[in-house]
Amino acid sequence: MPGSRLSDEDRQRIAAGLAEGLGYAEIGRRLRRPASTVMREVTRNGGPDDYRAAQAHNATRERARRHKPARPAPPIPDSGYGRDPEQVRQITESFTELLVQQGVPRMEARVLACLHITDSGALTAAELVERLRVSPASISHAVGFLERQGMLRRELVPGGRRERYIIDDEVWLRALQANLQMNKALAATSQRAAEILGAATPAGARFESSAELLLLTSEALGQAMEQWRQTLAARNATG
Known part of the structure; x- marks a missing residue:
């Protein structure tokens, strides 16, 4: 089941898929798991050539046995809104796991989720350390x-020398803009590859088809982003 731990049967199916020469995406599809989950499982247990289901299962049990239980995180202040702390904790964990499944490193996902769940959308490094119970170096x-990805920004705390980290309504807009630029670059390269290989050849046709899809999704994404910008502008004008 997606979101649960891999079972011994899951690992046997991963091993069988690797033996068939399947990629991580196809194995993940058969298991109904993200490809990133399959990739991490294989990578930390010998790689595609040396992965063994029984050894991977035993290694995972040994790591779990050695793992020390994490200290419970302090409750997230509800800013006087009367929220259920347990529900807040659960949605924070769910949001974090979704980010991880999308390829965001776990610590970065925890920081991003912590900022999102905070009403102010802004926390200092010390506050993140306290809430996540990690080292200052991990937060840094x-x-x-996240700053390099355009997913947060930093500013000085008014009247002080400390910095605080901030997310805003455009955090996902910036992330989508980066994806849009990558799509356009891939489309241009695919078109060039189709020209070089010959559109009538199987390889050239594959590149040409990829370019068409990338251009189509880029156009739709660009239109959606522009519509969202207009929505934000209207909201801010009336706010």
């Missing part, structure tokens, strides 16, 4: 990654 590394 995660913040640097």
Whole structure:
């Protein structure tokens, strides 16, 4: 089941898929798991050539046995809104796991989720350390990654020398803009490959088809982003 831990049967099916020469995406589809989950499982247990289901299962049990239970995170302040702390905790964990499944490193996903769940959308490094119960170095590394991705920004706390990290309504807009630029670059390269290989050849036709899909999705994504910008502008004008 998606979201649950891999079972011994899951690992046997992964091993069988690798023996068939299947890619991570196809194995994940058969297991109803993200390809990233399959990739992590195989990578930390010998790689595609040396993966063994029984050894992977035993190694996972040994890691779980050695793992020390994490200290419970302090409750997230509800800013006087009367929220159920347990429900807030559960949605925070669910949002974090979704980010991880989308390829965001776990610590960076935890930081991003923590900022999202905070009403102010802004926390200092010290506050993130306290809430996530991790080292300042971990927060610094995660913040640097997220800032490079355009998913947060930093500013000085008014009247002080400390920095705080902020997300806003355009955090996902910036992430989509990066995806749009990548799609356009892939489309252009695919078109060039089709020309070089020959559109009438199987390889050239594959590149040409990819370029058509990428251009189509880029156009739709660009229109959706522009519509969202107009929505935000109207909202801010009336706010």
